[in-house]
Amino acid sequence: MPLIQSSNLTPELAAMQVEVEEYARGHGLDFYPTIFELIDADELNMIAARGGFPTRYPHWRFGMEYESLSRGYQYGLQKIYEMVINNDPCYAYLMRCNGPIDQKLVMAHVYGHCDFFKNNQWFSHTSRKMMDETANHGTRIRKIMDKVGVETVEEFIDACLSLEDLIDVYSPHIKRRADRKSSTLNGEREEEAKKPRRFRSKDYMDTFVNPRELPGEKHDVEPRKVPEHPERDVLLFLLEHAPLDGWQADVLSIIRDEAYYFAPQGQTKIMNEGWASYWHSKIMTTQGLTTADIVNYCDHHSGTLASSPTQLNPYKVGIEMFRDIESRWNRGAFGREYEECDDDAERRRWNTNAGLGLEKIFEVRRIHNDLTFIDEFLTLDFVREHKLFRFGYNPGSEAYEIESREFPQVKQQLLSSLTNRGRPLISVTDGNFRNRGELYLKHEHSGVDLQIDYATDTLENLQKLWNRPVHLETIVDDTKTVLTYDGEEHECDYGESLSDLFDFSEDSED
Amino acid sequence: MDIKRDQRRFKQIVRGRIRDNLRKYITHGEMIGRRGKDLVSIPVPQLDVPRFKFGKNGSGGVGQGDGEVGSPVGKPGQGPQGAGGAGSEPGSGHLMEVEVTLDELAEMLGDELELPRIKPKGNASVEAEKSKYNSVRQTGPESLRHFRRTYLRALKRQISTGVYEPLEPRVIPIKADKQYRSWNDVPIPHVNAAVIYMMDVSGSMTDDQKEIVRTESFWIDAWLGSQYKGVQRRYIIHDAVAKQVDEHTFYHTRESGGTRISSAYRTAAQLIDREFPAELWNIYCFQFSDGDNWGDDNRQAFELLTDRLLPRVNLFCYGQVESPYGSGEFLDSLEKQFAGNETLVLSEIPDKDGIYESIKTFLGKGR
Amino acid sequence: MTLAQKLLAGLQTSLGQTSVALTVDEGAREVNCKALQCEQLAVTVTDLTLETSELAGIDLPRIQAASQALCSRVNYLLEPISPIETDAQGCTVQMRSNPPQQDDNGCRYYELLLRRGGSVALHRYEKQPGKARVRVPAVLTHEVLGRLVDDFSQAVDGI
Known part of the structure; x- marks a missing residue:
């Protein structure tokens, strides 16, 4: 299906759009130019399966969504009355089978969404050219698939999708990728041979100022702390430090970009839907309806609001x-x-x-x-x-x-x-754990435990990208737990206490 | 629109899922729904990309409506965030109905149970045994394969090849463990095949046993159907007296007469005489009973087997199920009487979980 | 003395014995009882049969009716009994515990056979998973034994 360039509305619907848009602006709503496209139910399912975009990169999950929507398995309450794309221009879809009252209601509702996308500050950093970008992403990934193989890329995408929540939705802006050449931890490991730096200190302070080595570790090298502060944008960290092939970094950055694009929608669902409903209600009741239409309207309106x-x-x-x-x-x-x-x-x-x-x-x-x-x-x-x-x-x-x-x-x-959109807060705290280039993540536990089997499976995917052992620290049943995956086996350190690792009572060697 | 491509890919993966879980579907045949002559529908849990997410004790939320504190609410949906748009998880825990053809299902069965292709007797071309499992299919749900399964397979492999050291248990799944076996395409010989099902419907056989028989015969039919073009099926029920019936009656009859297995054998033999001359037909018999044959009937039953059935059929399979009263002595008697006979295959099916092994025993000979 | 009374009297004299085999008769009827042990409180019975020629020419419907009646009377054993299979050829009704006693170690049940010819016989069986079915002794009190014999007689009377 080609990119939507111009709308295919009937003259009646086009006139209706002009009318409703005028009402919307009259109330103070402010939005990018909006294009409505008339489609049938099957096309709507296809588009909905792809998050509202007519084209996405090839992946089975879109096929699954489509399959499911086609069979009528609905997720939750949300029926697809409309799909509105945060973009400039805004794109929205109308179902061919809807009657005029419903179309009017949908239009009014859509303008509410468009206003929200344009004006809510949490969207201010999202790309307004996402229509073009998703198409571009699709093309790039297809090219990569041609070169490297469909399944290889698909497997890699699966691994990335596993981690796509691990972005920083609270950061004021989306961090751009640092220069990769400068800091590939894993690659530089072999060249390291620095002497450890020791500070002169009073004896009793020494164990704190010059941390003792971990038992069994005979490394002379002083551990480097990367990242300096816990990093919630795990995907960025991986992009900067994981031993990825060029095409892999490309794919991962696409996934990350799309994750950031969709994130604010997850953070504002109640407000956005509420805002759009508020306005369709106001417009329809004050301007959009004849008395005869009221009944139809109430029916549709209450459908969206059913509990x-x-x-x-x-x-x-x-x-x-x-x-x-x-x-x-x-x-x-x-x-x-x-x-x-x-x-x-x-x-x-x-x-x-x-x-x-x-x-x-x-x-x-x-x-x-x-x-x-x-x-x-x-x-x-x-x-x-x-x-x-x-x-x-x-x-x-x-x-x-x-x-x-x-x-x-x-x-x-x-x-x-x-x-955090109902997801656990997880950050990278150490990219050079045990001074062996291992990745250490920490779950900021706030009272709810993780689903452990999902966590171990996700760690496997994380390890696919990191290549070296990966760890996740969390709390299970009030006990500190560290899950580890090294590429072959899973380990679970349940109840390990920090004081076992460090004994501050002995003198350090110097 | 190229969502169809994604859809095809998804279906491919789902088939892989079905294969992975085939044992479960074999045991719980009732999960499989018929959709027309050659199609079945199979419920498959929706695929999920693993993520870090909260466990059960975090899956509460806020709802609205009436109800006292302590009263139950329905299973929650996706939570207050709702669904829709990329970036939300596919519905975990939902089941999808997937359509599969009987032939596809039979192929999966063959892979799973490592069934040899059938060598029909008579004029049909004989396929070399080597035609199976030579090609290794590269596609498969790699990305979704759970770690433990690969691990277990690797472990089994290591143990069987003598490599596993219990003190040094580092199991390394090699690539071979992750591949699927598949058929080379071999042409199906055009020969005649008939299958006769016999079931004891006397007082001691309950619905549970019938369910087992129904499940097992479903898989047998699928398998035979994939090995022959067009299979004739006949059904015989008996207590002290046998009669030939249609499929529906076969599964829905209960008599209260005593069990005389010879009656079924006699009817089967007559049926074969009448309709399936042995020179032209590949005949398969599957008989199910709880083995509680009355008194002196064994003698007659064995005579019929020896004289009129075993010499004519490719395969005669007897499956002994367990009634609430356990199972009887018929299987043991058969074993003693017909030790060494290649045409007769015996199997015990104590419960649903025994279906898997039983099918493997029956169909594992390639006859 | 009724058959039942005769049997009970015979059991009294066998108290404390093992491998007991008792036979008592009354007119055309004969009761055979084999037991592994005979104690004050209970008898470990392996076989309890009432034989009589009165059932020689009996037809199937009457045997069936008799078995129904027998089942409804014999409601004092460990499990209730009902007719399970009827062999027309041999004109025999097989009655069993319904439902049988079932646990992780298998199942246990009584079997009553009412035969034209004829006889009424009681046995008990056990089937452990993975093993063949075996006959096991039934532990019955003297009182229950007496009732059984009475009920067997009644069954024959009713035909």
Whole structure:
């Protein structure tokens, strides 16, 4: 399928687009030029399988998504009403089979998304030319496959995908790759023959200033600390230090670029869907519908907002939160005085006619992501009114159960699951572990253990790139655990205590 | 659109998955659904790229709706982040239905159980045994192969070649362990083949045993179907009296008469006389019973076997299943009476897990 | 004295003995009981049979009816009994524990055979996984033995 150059809308739909776009701009929404493409259900599945892009690099996972979507196995609640691409111009798809009311609703919804992509600061560093770039990525990888072999490349991609979460979503900008020639740890190992540097020091301080060697290690070389600080952008670290062939580095950097592109979408799902729903609702109810249409609209609208018992519906929670914020800022229900007011009734009656609602939500959509959004704006009243609860797995009954409806618990759980897009925080702490060029990662444990079998499998993939032994330090059942894979065997050091390694009571040799 | 390419690749990998788990599918034949004459559907867990992720005790979340504290909620979906877009994981834990042709399935079975191709008797060309397993297929789900499987295979290999040192257990999976065996394409001879299934449906045979028979016969049919073009199938049920029936009746009948196995043999022999002259047909018999034959019937049964069945068939397989009362003495008696007879193959199938071995025993002769 | 009473009396005299074989009769009926041990509380029975010529010309439906009746009466053993297979040719009904006793070590069950000719016989079997089925003794109290013989008689009466 060729890149979408121009839209194929019918005259009616084209006119509808003009109309809806005018409404959207009238409300203050700001977006790149937007192109709608009319497609059928099967094409939508193909595009959805590729994350919304008409073309991606060849890989079985897209085939699997397509297979699954074709058979109607839906993931979670999200039905594919629309797919909007963060790009300049914005691309969006309309289903051929939808009636005019639905098309209008989708258009209004899409403009909400486009505004969000353009204005939310967490997207400010994403490429706006991703349409072209994904095509380019596809071409590059196909060329590599031609040269090196389809399966070799595919296996390598599988290994990279295993690690694609290991980027730094909180860094203010995407770090560019350092010059590879200067720091290939593994390659330079053999040439090293430096004398260890010893500082003069008082005896009792010596073991701290001149660290004792690890037992069994007779190396004279002083260990170099790379990275200097724990590095969350593990993919970057690999790009800079792993012994990769040229084509491998190419592929890995493509995967990394795409991961960074998609990351903010994962971080802003609730807000983005809420924002888009807010606007389609507003436009449709104030401008888009005749009375006859209302029924149809409600049907479609409620479909997006339907709840499932376990899954938080981001559309619903998002839109309700925005409405809540708007209402509160309209009536001045914020700030120190309001926060300090204890009287429920008074809080409910509170109205200073501040009228700041609209302004506030525009500001919110600009600066927050889901984590800060929830942190700042989720209220007790909201939790109660929308019947939010926290659920968890009960190993006794082997089922998921409602654990609590208390505001602090619910909020805390939500914040946890939103942190780092619900993935564990993992950093490289040492690229020269044991002074043998081994890779050491650390999981910043925040109360939840890793799934160990997945972790060991992932370590295998990591080792494929690093070539030397790799380690992951984590906590399992409150005990420090180090998983190791050396290319042939897995090891698990459970409960190793640091004091076994270092004995500070003896004098050091000098 | 080249998503089809990705889809094909995915299906290829899934087939590899099915192969890897074929033993499970053999044992739990009920998992396989029929989709028409030559197609079956097999549930396969969705493929997952491993990642660092939280374990079960972290898979809680926030939901909305009614319910008391402590009440159950359905299995969570992808969590508050929802799905969609690249960068989200494929649905782990979901099952996909994959369609496979019977011939493909038979091929996997042959690989898994290392079944020799059948050498039909008579005028058909005889295939050299060497035609199997010469080519090594390069494709396969390498990237998804779990470490432990490769390790175990390497270990087995080392033990069998005498290389393994228990004190120095460094097992190194060599490339050969990671490859798939496959057929060279050999033309299927055009000869006639018939298979006769016999089952004891007397009071002591319950539904569990019938399930086992059904599963086993499914695989036998698939295998024979891949070895011959067009196989005639006949079904005989018996208690003290035997009758020929259709496939559905075969699996859904229960009688309360006593067990006289000779009745089934007699009916089978008559059937062969009538429809399948031995010079023109490759005949296969598979008989299942719990082995609790009544009193003096053994004598007649053995006579029929000796005079009218064994001389005519390529293969006569007796599978003894276990009823709630255990199994009887028929198998032991057969063993004593027919020791050394190459046409008769005996196998015990104590439970579902025995199906795998039983199929291997029955079909492992290449007859 | 009924057959049952005669048997019980005979058992009393055999208390403390091993490898006991008792025969008592009443009219056309004869009861044979073989036991490995005969104690005060219980008898380790390997064979309990009632034989009679009264069942000589019996047809199948009557034998079947009798076996049903027998099963519903004999509800005091370790497991309930029901008819499992009927051999028309030999005009015999095989009744067994339903369900048999099952555990990790295999299964155990009673088998009652009601034969035209004829006889009523009780045995017990055990099948361990991987081994052949074997007959095992049934440990029965004197009281139960008595009831069994009574019920066997009743079964024949009813035909």
